[in-house]
Amino acid sequence: MTRVLDLRPATPADAxxxxxxxxxxxxxxxxxxxxxxxxxxxxxxxxAANWAQLLADPATAPVTVASADGEVVGFAQVVPSRDTPPVREEELVSLYLRAAHHGSGLGQALLDAVLDDRPASLWVAEQNARARRFYERNGFSADGAREVDESWEGLAQVRLVR
Known part of the structure; x- marks a missing residue:
């Protein structure tokens, strides 16, 4: 079966x-x-309601969606750094892809679409080895910053930069 894959800017209709x-x-x-x-x-x-509100706001940084056969299977977004002080001008705040599409090249395509090879920072779950390997292959490395988010059941995150 041939799948139709698409990568494009998100619109409010994508929420x-x-x-x-x-x-x-x-x-x-x-x-x-x-x-x-x-x-x-x-x-x-x-x-979906949160995304509808976000995508309707013209001040929202662009979001790129990946779809397969018309179904959204991933998305990514880069914003001005939220770190104080900023360690890079830009921050990758989201890059998510459904597990069924891991290894398909869509994750790489999303990263390339929103960031290309520009310097940036991102936060990733410390124990998310798969994501950390992906980012390391793309030139990111841990800079020593670590946060524990109590609202996420104490999930530890580390900052990666390139």
Whole structure:
């Protein structure tokens, strides 16, 4: 079966697809790191509503979506650094891809679309070895910064820079 893959800028109409994709990516990515209770109160509809609000705001930094056969399977976004003081001008705040598409090249295509080879920072779950290897292959390395997010059940994140 030939799949039609697409990478393009998100529009407000994409919120209905990005929302469920976002939650599913969280569930796949953080399943071994966060409890089922963490996800229990979250719904695809609420995620879609949040994305609708975000994408309707003209001040929102561009979001790129990846789709397969018309279904949103990933997304990525770069914003001005949120770190104080900033270690890089830009920060990759999201790059999520459904697990079924890992290794397909879509993750790399998303990263290239939103950041190319520019310097940037990002935060990644300390125990997310797959994501850390991906970013390391793309020139990122840990700079020693680490945060523990209590609202995420004490999940530790490390900052990567290039």
């Amino acid at each position: 209905a697809g990005i929302g469920p994709c976002h939650l599913a990516c969280w569930q796949e990515t953080y399943a071994g790191l966060l409890s089922p209770a963490f996800f229990a109160g979250r719904s695809p509809e609420r995620f």
